Amino acid sequence: MILRPGSFCVYFRNPDNLLISLMSDAVPSIDPSPVRPEVPAKTFSPEDEVAMRESLKRCSAATVEAAVQFRRTRDPGVLPTIVLGVIERFVESELRPKLREGDDDLRLVEDLGVDSLTMMEIVMLVEEVLQMQTNNDELRNLRTVGDVKTFIDCKVRGLPLPKPTRFLPVEQVASIMPIQPPFLFINEAQIGSAGAQGKYKITGQEFFLQGHFKDNPVLPASIMLEALGQLAVLFLLEGSQAEPGKRVDPSRILFTSCEGVRCHRICRPGDTLSLSVRPRRVKMPLATFEGSIRVGQEKAAVAEEITLTFAYVDEVGGEFAPRESSAGSAARPRDVSGGQPPLGAASVAAS
Amino acid sequence: MFRPSAVRCDRAYIMSRIFVTGVGFITSIGNDRDSVVQSLRELRHGMLRYPPFDKPEVPVKVAAPVRGFAVDSSDPEDWTYPADYRLKREVLRSLCPNALYAYCAMQQAIRDARLAEGEVSNEETGLYAASGGSPVILGRLLNQMSQQGVMRCPPLGIVASIAGTVQFNLVAHFKIKGASCGFSSACASSSHALGFAFDDLKLGRQKRMFVVGAEDGNVETILPFAGMRALSLNPDPETASRPFDVARDGFVGTGGATVLVLETEDEVLRRGVTPYCEVAGWGQASDGHNVAISHPEGHGLRLAMQRSLQSTRIAAADVDYVNAHATSTPIGDVSEVKALRAVFGPDLNRVAVSSTKALTGHGLSLAGAMESGFCALALREGFIPGSAHITRLDPECAGMNIPRETQSVAPHVVLNNSSGFGGANVCLVFRRA
Numbered sequence: 196m197i198l199r200p201g202s203f204c205v206y207f208r209n210p211d212n213l214l215i216s217l218m219s220d221a222v223p224s225i226d227p228s229p230v231r232p233e234v235p236a237k238t239f240s241p242e243d244e245v246a247m248r249e250s251l252k253r254c255s256a257a258t259v260e261a262a263v264q265f266r267r268t269r270d271p272g273v274l275p276t277i278v279l280g281v282i283e284r285f286v287e288s289e290l291r292p293k294l295r296e297g298d299d300d301l302r303l304v305e306d307l308g309v310d311s312l313t314m315m316e317i318v319m320l321v322e323e324v325l326q327m328q329t330n331n332d333e334l335r336n337l338r339t340v341g342d343v344k345t346f347i348d349c350k351v352r353g354l355p356l357p358k359p360t361r362f363l364p365v366e367q368v369a370s371i372m373p374i375q376p377p378f379l380f381i382n383e384a385q386i387g388s389a390g391a392q393g394k395y396k397i398t399g400q401e402f403f404l405q406g407h408f409k410d411n412p413v414l415p416a417s418i419m420l421e422a423l424g425q426l427a428v429l430f431l432l433e434g435s436q437a438e439p440g441k442r443v444d445p446s447r448i449l450f451t452s453c454e455g456v457r458c459h460r461i462c463r464p465g466d467t468l469s470l471s472v473r474p475r476r477v478k479m480p481l482a483t484f485e486g487s488i489r490v491g492q493e494k495a496a497v498a499e500e501i502t503l504t505f506a507y508v509d510e511v512g513g514e515f516a517p518r519e520s521s522a523g524s525a526a527r528p529r530d531v532s533g534g535q536p537p538l539g540a541a542s543v544a545a546s
Numbered sequence: 547m548f549r550p551s552a553v554r555c556d557r558a559y560i561m562s563r564i565f566v567t568g569v570g571f572i573t574s575i576g577n578d579r580d581s582v583v584q585s586l587r588e589l590r591h592g593m594l595r596y597p598p599f600d601k602p603e604v605p606v607k608v609a610a611p612v613r614g615f616a617v618d619s620s621d622p623e624d625w626t627y628p629a630d631y632r633l634k635r636e637v638l639r640s641l642c643p644n645a646l647y648a649y650c651a652m653q654q655a656i657r658d659a660r661l662a663e664g665e666v667s668n669e670e671t672g673l674y675a676a677s678g679g680s681p682v683i684l685g686r687l688l689n690q691m692s693q694q695g696v697m698r699c700p701p702l703g704i705v706a707s708i709a710g711t712v713q714f715n716l717v718a719h720f721k722i723k724g725a726s727c728g729f730s731s732a733c734a735s736s737s738h739a740l741g742f743a744f745d746d747l748k749l750g751r752q753k754r755m756f757v758v759g760a761e762d763g764n765v766e767t768i769l770p771f772a773g774m775r776a777l778s779l780n781p782d783p784e785t786a787s788r789p790f791d792v793a794r795d796g797f798v799g800t801g802g803a804t805v806l807v808l809e810t811e812d813e814v815l816r817r818g819v820t821p822y823c824e825v826a827g828w829g830q831a832s833d834g835h836n837v838a839i840s841h842p843e844g845h846g847l848r849l850a851m852q853r854s855l856q857s858t859r860i861a862a863a864d865v866d867y868v869n870a871h872a873t874s875t876p877i878g879d880v881s882e883v884k885a886l887r888a889v890f891g892p893d894l895n896r897v898a899v900s901s902t903k904a905l906t907g908h909g910l911s912l913a914g915a916m917e918s919g920f921c922a923l924a925l926r927e928g929f930i931p932g933s934a935h936i937t938r939l940d941p942e943c944a945g946m947n948i949p950r951e952t953q954s955v956a957p958h959v960v961l962n963n964s965s966g967f968g969g970a971n972v973c974l975v976f977r978r979a
Contacts, residue, residue, distance in 0.1 A: 253623065287634060313636065315701040323698075 239266040250323055254280045262324045271351055274325075278347050281320050282340065285313050299341025299389060300471050307340075317343070325351060336360055341389045357388030361433070368393075371432055372425065373445045377402060380422035381470070384429055390473035390484075391430040395422055399464030414462040419496045423486035424450055424503070426472045430484070431505055435477050441507035448505045451481065455499025466490045472501070480504045564747045565814050565821035565979055566922045568659025568807035570651035573916060574610035574763070574800045574906050577628065578654060583923050587952050589934045591905040593783035593798055598765045606772050607781040610800035610907030611763055617643040618764075620686055637719055640702040642680030644760035644912075645715045647803035652716055652756065655805035660819055665754070672724030673717055674743045675758035676735030676911040679709035681766035712760050712803075724752050730911075733871070734830075734966030735759065737914030737974055740806065741828040747810050755808045759915025763801015767910065771799065774838065776875055787908075788935035789872035789879050789901035790943050797873040800907030804916040823925035826860065826959070826975040829853025833969025840878050840965055844885025847871070847963060850971040851889045854961065858975045863893045866957035867930045869917045871965045872901035873908045880942045882963065898947050898957070900933035914964040914972065921960045921976045928956030 244263060251259045258280025261273040283294050286307050293306060303309040309317070314337065318329055327350050336359030337343050349356050363371070363384045372379060384393040397404075397414055404412035431443050462468065472486040483502045488495040571578060574592025575585035584590070596609035616626040622638040631650050633641075641649065656666055665671065684707035691699050700706075705714050710728040717726045725746055729739040736759030743755035761767055771777050778796035780786040787798040814821055831849035833841040840847070855862055868886065872879040879901075890897055902920050909916050924931060932952040939948065962974045 285635075287636070308636075310636075312701045316639075319698060319701075328697075 247324060250320060251281075251284075254284045258284075265325065269351075271348060274348055274351060275344055277324060278321060278344050279340070281317055281324070282307070282309070282343065284320075285309065285317050294340070299339060299344065300392060300473075301340045302338055303340065303343070304338070321347060327351060338385070339387065339389075342387060345388060358434070360385055360387035363429075363433070368429065371445075372429060373448065374425055374428070378421075379425065380418060380468075381425055381429065384426065386430060386434040388434065390471065391426050391434055393422075393426045393429070393470040394467055395470065396467045397462060397464045404464065412464055414466075414468075416456075416458045416496070419458065419462065419468070419488055420453060420456060420498060420501070422468060422470055423472055423484075423488065423496075423498055424501055426470050427474075427482070427484045427486065427501055427503055430472060430474065431477070431482055431503065435474065435482070437507055437510075440510050442510045444506050444508040447508075448503055451502040451504050453498055453501045456496070458496045460490060460493050460495040462488075462490060462495055466495075468495065475500070480506060562748060562750070563811040564744050564825045565809055565811065566806050566823050566825060566918075566976070567809045567814060567817075567819050567821045568655040568657075568661070568805075569822065569919045569922055570654030570656075570658060570805040571802070571916070571919060572612055572615075572647040572651045573802040573804065573909075574612060577612070577614055577650075579658065579923065582920070583927055585905060586902065586920060586923065586931045587929060589905060589932050589952060591783070591787070591934060592800065593786055593907060595781065595783060599769075604769070604772075605779050606769065606777045608778065608783050608786040608798050609763070609768055610787075610798055612647060612800075612802045615643070615646070617646060622646075637715075639700075640706045640711075640715055642683045642706050642711050643762045643764065644677050644680060644801060644803060645706070645712050647801070648675070648677070648712045648716060648758050648760040648805065649719065651760075651803040651805040652720060652758065655756065655807050656720075659807040659809075660817070661754075661807070665817075667721035667723055669723045670753040671722060671755070672743070672746065672752045673713055673720075673722045673726045673756040673758065674729060674739035675710075675713040675716065675727075675756075675760070676729045676739045676915070677709065677712040677758075677760040678730075678732075678735075678762075678767060678911045679711055680707045680762050681770075682762060682764055683707035685766060712758055716756070716758065720756075722756070725755070731968070731970040731972075732966035733873075733908070733910050733913050734964040734970045734972045735911040735914065736804075736916075737828075737918070737962065737964035737972035738830070738970075740808070740825070740915060740918055740974055741830065741972055743808050744825050744828060747808055753810050753813050757806045757808060757915055757918075758803065759909070759912040760803035761801040761910050761912040763799060763907075763909070763912075767801065768799030771797070778874060785935050785937070787874045787904050788937070789870065789874045789904050790883075790933060790940055790948055791874075791936045792938045792940045794874040794876060794879065794940075796875055797903065798907035800909045800912070802909065802912060802916070804912060804919045806915060806919055806922065821979040822922035823960075823979050824977045826977040827854055827858035828972065828974045829855070829857055830970070830972045832971065835969050838967055840881040841969060842877070842881055842884075844881040844883075844888070846969050846971040847882060847885040847965055847973070848888045850973040851885065851961065851963070854973040854975045855889075858977075860959055860975060860977075862890050862897075865890070865893075865897050865959045865961055866955075867898045867900075867921075867924065867960045869921050869931070869960065869962045870899050870901045870933075871913070871963040873903050874901070878965070879940070882965070883940075883942050883946070886946070895945050895947055898930045898949050898953070898955075900931050900949055902931050904934035904936075905931075914962070914974070917962050917964070918974055918976070921962050921974075924957060925960060925976055925978050929953060930955050930957055 261276035265273050290307055338360045365382050368381050380395045381393040382395050407415050428448050469489040472484045474484055476483045483500050486498045571582045576582035592610040593608050599607050614628045687703035713726050713728050729735045731738050740757045743757045746752045776796055778786045778798050788794045829850045831846045833846035835841040872882055930953045932949045958978045960976045964972045
């Protein structure tokens with residue numbers, strides 16, 4: 196299944212004026228029409244309401260009201276407010292402004308200081324408020340705020356859970372990608388249902404830095420865009436939901452266009468780029484992403500749109516061997532594409 | 547044939563002296579060193595009519611709770627505590643009341659010993675603790691488990707409640723990297739902790755040890771002793787705890803925490819700090835008699851005192867003051883008096899003996915460390931705490947030197963006795979630095 200066309204970010208404003216992107220943003224396979232709660236809605240007695248308000252007493256008023264509304268109406272539209280409100284309650288106050296920026300890529304551990312025990316507390320409070328139950332193994336894959344929102348949404352709607360966020364070390368990235376060193380600009384990546392994050396450390400040994408610039412190595416802007424494009428390729432191959440029996444053909448992904456590219460910071464050897472892409476539309480033959488690069492907490496570059504073309508190929512019995520058997524072979528894409536390596540996602544982008 | 551001729555020992559370690567360089571107190575008689583000194587000098591007690599006991603079905607009326615803390619709520623974020631301390635939610639969530647007291651006392655002790663962050667957190671610095679855990683939190687946890695289901699219990703309920711909770715929390719939050727352990731011998735627990743901390747320093751295993759004693763001192767830690775008939779039923783806070791008085795009828799419960807910093811001589815010299823006193827040594831022995839009642843002749847405690855004096859090569863005649871275990875129970879106090887007579891013989895009439903439990907109440911696992919802290923204060927400040935609330939001395943104590951008021955006399959050698967369930971007895975020896 197692929198994303199429904201036009202499933203753009205849906206935004207709404209909660210009473211705290213928080214701009215929150217709703218779950219349906221870039222989450223594949225969510226069909227909002229049939230609401231099938233996992234646990235049938237129980238009656239919500241005044242005593243239940245008192246108990247719930249007590250449980251949520253350290254959450255914002257908006258969170259409490261959203262929770263009351265949810266228990267009365269089972270309206271999934273209020274879920275983001277509830278989930279964010281509960282997370283906010285467990286985050287140290289000095290880190291809360293980060294949460295209010297509404298970035299679903301915020302990492303629970305690294306960015307918000309939420310350890311696994313706090314995660315348990317968050318989930319237990321959400322379970323109590325939403326009258327749902329979760330299993331331990333379902334929680335292990337929740338790494339970002341977006342993961343939590345998606346997870347709760349799927350649980351409440353009775354939908355299958357999205358593929359868990361996966362961490363890919365450099366060897367695995369290289370074995371999957373049609374692009375290879377010395378032109379691969381992803382050292383490690385994390386692929387979730389809502390997008391991909393990657394890291395690239397500028398070593399100073401990159402061949403193009405010898406001339407860009409003379410005695411003054413600066414990562415070319417075109418390479419930044421290339422790195423984002425490569426991460427989008429990785430997402431298409433590993434994170435997107437293909438049609439049944441099909442998969443994305445790594446030899447047929449090519450760069451098409453980009454819009455709204457802005458660079459904010461000079462990146463030099465020693466800097467580690469934190470790359471992030473999120474799909475906005477994925478419908479064969481086009482996939483459009485938004486992307487951003489940070490170095491530490493500093494914004495380095497943004498691309499409002501990076502569009503790739505791609506094509507599917509049959510999963511089984513086609514020209515491809517089963518994916519598992521080729522894992523670890525960096526030469527796989529080259530072999531199957533007749534010795535003609537693809538150019539790579541964004542290698543033709545202008546600097 | 548085995549010839550034990552080549553036993554090697556490192557004399558440098560054995561000769562090394564151990565000092566108390568810092569103290570911290572959250573007690574019923576004061577939440578800092580200076581107010582504790584004042585209470586000891588003026589014999590101000592910490593007892594009151596404890597509101598949770600104010601029910602017809604509870605015959606016990608007096609307790610000596612910690613002041614300045616409100617920690618009854620099941621939600622630690624509702625707790626209030628003195629403004630000098632600031633704890634984050636992630637720290638609070640795994641604390642029970644006594645671990646919070648210990649956390650505060652630890653901060654005082656670190657400041658008092660003038661320890662920098664790196665001197666607290668390193669491989670040469672350890673922490674030994676004693677606390678009975680937190681029955682109130684364990685009770686809530688088990689209730690929640692049976693009523694709301696096993697997966698709806700607070701994730702940190704266990705580490706906040708079981709015995710060991712104090713060192714789990716302090717070691718993690720103060721980033722202790724050396725030895726850490728909890729000691730459980732009931733009312734002798736924190737004396738054991740101090741004794742073994744001394745040994746580790748003496749053996750060169752560590753350079754610095756924190757010793758912690760702590761108890762909740764609430765309904766759940768105190769009232770279970772009522773069934774044993776160990777608590778005073780005297781409703782008057784002025785006389786409920788009166789060790790060595792003929793009318794004593796049981797102990798008064800208390801809670802809080804005390805932290806002592808022990809350091810080797812090398813560390814004391816290197817850092818240029820003035821110690822409170824030297825820890826000269828210790829000894830222990832068991833009664834082998836009854837699970838809860840001390841030996842009527844005080845055999846175990848006598849042996850513990852004798853061993854502590856032997857190990858320190860101090861003659862009984864050189865002891866100036868004994869901080870007795872005496873909890874104000876009819877049997878326990880007499881048994882200790884007999885042990886003292888056996889150890890000191892005719893010298894007993896010139897050794898000052900007092901029980902500061904007349905002021906503080908009995909702190910159970912806290913007692914040994916708290917009273918060691920009092921001994922350290924007495925040695926540095928130059929006083930001998932009086933034994934309060936005695937109207938008529940028990941005839942069993944005839945001929946003993948039990949000061950009724952605090953004396954401005956500087957002791958040189960001080961013993962601190964502790965006895966716990968199972969007949970565990972510990973005697974610690976402190977000497978003027």
